[in-house]
Amino acid sequence: MSKAVSALDGVTFDGFAKVEETRLRGMITVRGDLSSKEMAAAVTAATGAAVPEVRKVTSGNTGAVAWMSPDELLVVVDYEAANTTVATLTDALKDSHALVANVSDARAVFRLSGDSSRDVLAKLAPVDFAKDAFGAGDIRRSRIAQVPAAVWGNEDGSFEVICFRSVAQYVFDVLKVSAQPGGEVGFHCRA
Structure with missing residues (x-):
């Protein structure tokens, strides 16, 4: 039997928010x-x-x-x-x-953390990520750029992004681009 591995082998990116593939x-x-x-x-x-x-x-x-x-x-x-x-x-x-x-x-999961993680998501999904509209324990099925995904809020202020394994590289890449230093919008999805 082969060993189960995550889609992108735990890839991470540190920008103005941190993007990391989680464990299986x-x-x-x-x-x-x-x-x-x-x-x-x-x-x-x-x-x-x-x-x-x-x-x-x-x-x-x-x-x-x-x-x-x-x-x-x-x-x-x-x-x-x-x-x-x-x-x-x-x-x-x-x-x-x-x-x-x-x-x-059939799925991949990414964790997005940092003070500006809401900004990263707001640039990619047609969801209101303001703190008073989307908090811990909330989930939305939507899309990240051009592919279906679900996003849920964690107690520590981070977010989980769940997508199909077949589009994991694409989702990581668009999250990474959205979190690039210099791409800050300064909004932080205020309440």
Whole structure:
């Protein structure tokens, strides 16, 4: 068996914000009735987290759960736990109309940090990144330049950018260009 590696082998860039590819993550798409008691029980059993509200992320003792659409969640766990978590979710939802799919190896994740990280994102995505509009625990599915992506805010003020693995180099490159010294806009997405 080959060793699992991230899309860009942990590449980083230090500009007026730091861009870094994160380690591998277990990512599971779960589709179904998000308001059902079966979904709530399954998600809590798998992660310790509750089903999140619209455009929110919740965290539990073994994972995080992000709202992706009215019938879709993204469950994020340790990479090594992904298959076990899929089995837990599949078993818990066996009597429900639901889909559970391990998409870990189809995704790449970047972390964007620094005081001006909101500016980097605001130059690339049609999302209001002002502090009062987008904070910790918020998520948006949108695009980064020309490709689909999701962005979520972390408690420490950093952001996670999730994209398809096939466009990881492109996403890293546009984040890097947007974070180049001299490209500061000085707005910092004020509240």
